[in-house]
Amino acid sequence: MKDFKSLKVFVAMPGTSMGNTAKYSNPESVRKNLLTPVIDRLKNRLNIQDIELIIEKEKLDSAPIHQSMFREAQTADVYIADLTGANPNVYLELGVRWALCDGVTIMIAQSVDDLKFNVFANRAFIYSPENLIEITDKIATAIENGLKNNICDSIVRLNNDTITISRLEIKALNDEINRLKKARGEDLINAAKATDNINEKLTKLIEAIEANPASAEAFLELGKTYRDASQYDKAIKTLRDAHKLRPTDSIINRELGVTYSKQKKLDDAIYYLKEAVRLSPNDAEAWSNLGGALRKLGMIEAPNSFNQKNLEEARDSYVEAHKINRYDLYSGLNIARLNILLSKWDKTLLTQAQEQFKKQVLLCRFAVQEDSNDYWRLFDLADTLFLSGEYGEAYQVYDKAISLIPKEERKDKLSSVIDPFQNYLSASVFSGVYIDEIQKIIHTLTTAMAL
Incomplete structure (x- = not known):
């Protein structure tokens, strides 16, 4: 009873x-x-x-x-x-x-x-x-x-x-079901972040969305993972779903812009990246990515023509990123890369850029010592060595960095490394041995993409 x-x-x-x-x-x-x-x-x-x-x-x-x-x-x-x-x-x-x-x-x-x-x-x-x-x-x-x-x-x-059962009980049950779904979705997102296997990551994130279709974070992480796998159409669709759920989220706008930039849909990329920096003016990563999209736009008709204004805006965006974090190697090195391209109109900028790379070598070595398994840090060191004329060591560091990238992600990651070198050739800002070495490193990176 x-x-x-x-x-x-x-x-x-x-x-x-x-x-x-x-x-x-x-x-x-x-x-x-x-x-x-x-x-x-x-x-x-x-x-x-x-x-x-x-x-x-x-x-x-x-x-x-x-x-x-x-x-x-x-x-x-x-x-x-x-x-x-x-x-x-x-x-x-x-x-x-x-x-x-x-x-x-x-x-x-x-x-x-x-x-x-x-x-x-x-x-x-x-x-x-x-x-x-x-x-x-x-x-x-x-x-x-x-x-x-x-x-x-x-x-x-x-x-x-x-x-x-009363409506209140049904509401309480539905609320609890939704809470459990959300919790399961969050657990799956965390599990996906913890694995290095991209296929396993995709599976868990798809399950996370099935468990909680209202999770903007799950759509965001899935979109980024599709992008890592070079599945850009799926990445765009998924990130747009995240954007529908949280249109004023600066990170979602940033990642959507990055993915459009990968697709070379530069007008869309710049729109979302500008929205990202408007929503979060202190997001150094968004400023740097905006710089990357503007650089691509400035070089889109190369080698037939170049847009100096876009390239200057790209450099200014990297400068904004570097103001936010003056220890950020990525933005600092890209300021030097843009100066190389802008040397097409001002020859003094090439020497200035090469000096900038030489000054960054020690800082890049320190960053690699802090985390020798971070392939982006290794690529930064390799680039500074390469553009400082230390080709032998640069190739060794490139090889190590390539070996650390999961095979499923190499196409996406290495395309970002190759782009600046292709820009240098298109802009004809280097001469002599530099051209031979640039062609050689492009061949090395392109071959690695196909493996």
């Missing part, structure tokens, strides 16, 4: 008259002579003093009566339907009770003739002035047994898998 500390007993009965043939014609007399004694017996038998007897007509609520009646049909611990006079409203209420609740439901009447339709086949307690004491005990016993044994006494729900 459920551990009841209180009970609610609701009685559905005619509101004014019990019918022409009823011996107890007044509902109040039924309350006094039958219902109240039943409650008293229940208090003694169940040792529960807080038992509330509720009769609809006695309520003083302002809400519509049917709203209250049907709510009680669902929530009352014990439901007594007095079918005396075969009152249609009471039959309606009884049907609602049977539909909504397994039990405990008790039928009473003053005459067998009051039991109509399917009700006739069910147990009902017939009461009269002559049997009040006996019937009171029987009703109390039936209620006690129903509460203790948790038996379904509804002819509608008997042997039926249907249950009744």
Whole structure:
């Protein structure tokens, strides 16, 4: 038996008259002579003093009566339907009770003739002035047994898998399901971030989105992973889905811009990267990526023509990134790379750029010592060595960096390393041995992309 500390007993009965043939014609007399004694017996038998007897007509609520009646049909611990006079409203209420609740439901009447339709086949307690004491005990016993044994006494729900649940409970369950889905999605995202296997990463991130389709982070990480795998169309679609969920997220705008830049859709790339730096002006990475997209735009018609203005804007973007983090090698080295290209119009910038690379060698060596498995740091060191004329060591560092890139990601990563060298050749800013060495390193990197 459920551990009841209180009970609610609701009685559905005619509101004014019990019918022409009823011996107890007044509902109040039924309350006094039958219902109240039943409650008293229940208090003694169940040792529960807080038992509330509720009769609809006695309520003083302002809400519509049917709203209250049907709510009680669902929530009352014990439901007594007095079918005396075969009152249609009471039959309606009884049907609602049977539909909504397994039990405990008790039928009473003053005459067998009051039991109509399917009700006739069910147990009902017939009461009269002559049997009040006996019937009171029987009703109390039936209620006690129903509460203790948790038996379904509804002819509608008997042997039926249907249950009744409130909207609040459904909302609570849905909220909990959504919480668990979100938590599972977050766990899958974390698991994806922890693995170096790109196929495993893709699988986990797809599962994360299935678990929580509202997770912008899952779409963001999946888009970045598709990009690492050089699946740029899928990356764009996935990142746009992330953008729909969080259009003002600077990181999503940044990564969308980076991916459009990989596709060489430079107008789109610049739009989203400018939006990223507008939303987050201190995002050095966004400024650097904007610089990269502007550099590509400045070189898009090379070797036939070059856009000096775009290249200067690209350098300015890298300068902004370097202002935010003056220890950032990426932005600092790209300022030097842009000066090499801009030396097409100002020859002094080439010497200045080469000096910049020489000054960065020690800092790049230190960065590699801090993390010798970071292939980007190795590429930075290799570039500084190469553009400082230290070709032998540069090639050794390039080879090590290439070996650290997962094969599935080499095409995407190495294309970023090759681009500046191809730009140097297109702009014809180097001469002599530099050209031979640049062609050689382009061949080395291109070959590695195909492996």
